[in-house]
Amino acid sequence: MTKARWFRLSVVLVPILMILLIIVYWDNVGTANFYLHTSFSRPHSSGAVPGIAEGEDWEALRDVDEFLAKLLSSSVKQNSSISKKTEQPLVQGSSKPVASNLEENVRGYDWSTHDARASLDQEKLQVERQRTLREFCANSSFTFPTKERSFDDIPNYELNHLIVDDRHGIIYCYVPKVACTNWKRVMIVLSESLLDQGVPYRDPLDIPREHVHNTSTHLTFNKFWRRYGKFSRHLMKIKLKKYTKFLFVRDPFVRLISAFRSKFELENEEFYRRFAIPMLTLYSNHTNLPTSVSEAFGAGLKVSFSDFIQYLLDPRTEKMAPFNEHWRQVYRLCHPCQIDYDFIGKLETLDEDAAHLLQLLKVDRLLRFPPSYRNRTASSWEDDWFAKIPLAWRQQLYKLYEADFVLFGYPKPENLLKD
Numbered sequence: 001m002t003k004a005r006w007f008r009l010s011v012v013l014v015p016i017l018m019i020l021l022i023i024v025y026w027d028n029v030g031t032a033n034f035y036l037h038t039s040f041s042r043p044h045s046s047g048a049v050p051g052i053a054e055g056e057d058w059e060a061l062r063d064v065d066e067f068l069a070k071l072l073s074s075s076v077k078q079n080s081s082i083s084k085k086t087e088q089p090l091v092q093g094s095s096k097p098v099a100s101n102l103e104e105n106v107r108g109y110d111w112s113t114h115d116a117r118a119s120l121d122q123e124k125l126q127v128e129r130q131r132t133l134r135e136f137c138a139n140s141s142f143t144f145p146t147k148e149r150s151f152d153d154i155p156n157y158e159l160n161h162l163i164v165d166d167r168h169g170i171i172y173c174y175v176p177k178v179a180c181t182n183w184k185r186v187m188i189v190l191s192e193s194l195l196d197q198g199v200p201y202r203d204p205l206d207i208p209r210e211h212v213h214n215t216s217t218h219l220t221f222n223k224f225w226r227r228y229g230k231f232s233r234h235l236m237k238i239k240l241k242k243y244t245k246f247l248f249v250r251d252p253f254v255r256l257i258s259a260f261r262s263k264f265e266l267e268n269e270e271f272y273r274r275f276a277i278p279m280l281t282l283y284s285n286h287t288n289l290p291t292s293v294s295e296a297f298g299a300g301l302k303v304s305f306s307d308f309i310q311y312l313l314d315p316r317t318e319k320m321a322p323f324n325e326h327w328r329q330v331y332r333l334c335h336p337c338q339i340d341y342d343f344i345g346k347l348e349t350l351d352e353d354a355a356h357l358l359q360l361l362k363v364d365r366l367l368r369f370p371p372s373y374r375n376r377t378a379s380s381w382e383d384d385w386f387a388k389i390p391l392a393w394r395q396q397l398y399k400l401y402e403a404d405f406v407l408f409g410y411p412k413p414e415n416l417l418k419d
Contacts, residue, residue, distance in 0.1 A: 122356040129344040132409045137337035144331065144403035151240075151338040152233065159221035161325070161333045164239065165191040166219070170361060171239065173247040173334035176326040177258045178347050179354075182370040183248065184212045189367050193217055205370050246343035246357060247334050248350070249408045252401040253416070256312075257305075257385050259326040264303045267293045275311070275324070276303045282314070283307040309389055313396050331403045344408065386416050 136142050163172045168190050174180040185204035187193075192200035194207065194217050201207050211217055224232035250258075263271040272293035280286040284307055290296045311317055312327065325333065334341075343360065345353035354369035386394055394416050398405070405412060 122352065125349075126343060129346075129409060130341070133336055133341075133344065133407050136407050142406065146332065146335075147337055147403075149338070151237070151335070154335055154338060156222050156225050158332070158335070159236075160215075162221040162339075163187050163218045164220065164243070167191055168361060168363060169243040171243045171245045173245070173339075173341075175247060175249060175255075175330050175333055177255045177262070178248045178250045179350055179372075180248075181209065181212055184218065186367060186369060188212070188217060190363060191219070193219065202367070204367060240339060244343070244361060245339060245341045246345065247330075247336075247341055248345040248347060248353070249330055249404070250347040251410050252329075252404040253382055253386070253397075253413060256308075256327055256397075256401075257381060260303075260305055260308050263326060264308065267297055269293050272296060279303045279307045279311050283310045305385060306389060309393055309397060312400065313393060329401055329404050331407060336407055346408070382413065382416060391417075391419060 137147070161173050161175070163174060163184070164170075165172075165187055170187070170190065172183060172187055174184060182204060185207045188207055188211075189201050189204050194201055194211055196206070221236055224236060228235050262268075264276060269292065273291075276293070276296070277289050280289055280301060280303060284304070286301065289301060290299060296302070312323075317323070322328065323332075331337070343357050345357060350372055351369075355364070358364040358367070358369060389397075398413070398417055404410070
């Protein structure tokens with residue numbers, strides 16, 4: 001009788017131990033010999049998984065999924081219980097941020113109160129935003145690149161904008177020029193991924209900007225491959241199903257203006273060398289340009305908004321490399337037709353959306369979202385910025401960013417697209 005019990009016990013334990021050993025192995029050796037399926041295809045029918053023939057190893061795959069789901073659930077519960085013990089209610093942080101960066105120095109913060117602003121019906125607003133997104137994702141007559149692929153078809157390197165907080169079960173897809181610096185600060189505080197003299201940061205504005213944008217600070221989906229190997233996609237899907245997923249978006253044209261202002265109107269050595277020099281050479285016919293941005297600015301050599309638009313429309317641009325994240329389309333950064341987001345925030349309603357989201361996440365007692373910039377790029381500036389841009393260019397630019405306008409409910413800027 002005893003032998004029979006030991007046998008049954010071994011039948012249960014051995015597969016589990018094997019799975020754990022495989023995970024540990026992949027965590028150590030990475031994915032040097034792992035084939036990544038990245039072919040572009042239509043979404044697979046329910047039940048179909050790329051690379052597995054019908055009827056082949058389905059039971060084993062279900063066992064793996066079930067095990068990982070249980071493992072993740074227990075991990076979330078454990079983290080939740082630890083959080084309750086370690087997290088403390090909100091304390092008032094520094095009254096003003098330390099301006100350690102030129103961009104923040106120039107733009108400044110808006111510390112005025114917004115109590116007088118009309119409150120929005122956030123629940124109805126979220127229902128409407130999600131309905132619009134899902135309708136156009138399902139609309140076969142509305143097409144754009146990568147729309148028809150499945151989550152399994154998204155290359156690993158395209159998942160680098162999905163930041164994970166396992167302590168609270170949150171996934172944030174960050175979009176540059178849409179308050180992402182401060183949302184990253186919030187994620188650092190919640191996940192306790194960065195320490196100051198051995199103690200986790202508690203006030204988002206205490207976190208230096210250079211640490212906020214350091215990729216090693218955040219756990220992102222693209223890092224799962226090295227950690228979990230071939231189990232990474234299963235783990236991603238489980239987290240996407242169980243965690244709260246959110247992103248913030250902005251009027252696409254206004255986001256472009258904001259990107260231009262911060263990267264080309266302010267001295268930025270990296271962007272000058274990588275982008276400004278080629279733009280000035282190709283579109284302004286400059287030669288023998290200074291090697292440093294300070295010399296260029298001193299000589300009055302700056303990229304114009306017209307140069308920037310030509311660069312975006314030039315078919316040679318993306319043959320060299322994908323768009324930089326600061327002007328890459330949101331649908332390419334966050335994959336909204338492949339990932340079912342629980343919350344869609346907008347920069348135009350940032351204060352209300354941020355407060356509501358922190359309440360939904362049940363973290364509003366732990367922190368407040370940092371205040372807005374007082375001279376944030378406004379949509380009312382569009383007419384002035386595009387006044388000298390030829391109509392044909394404006395129309396081409398709209399087609400380039402049309403998916404972001406439509407998916408997130410931004411009206412077509414008819415005043416810019418007609419004579």
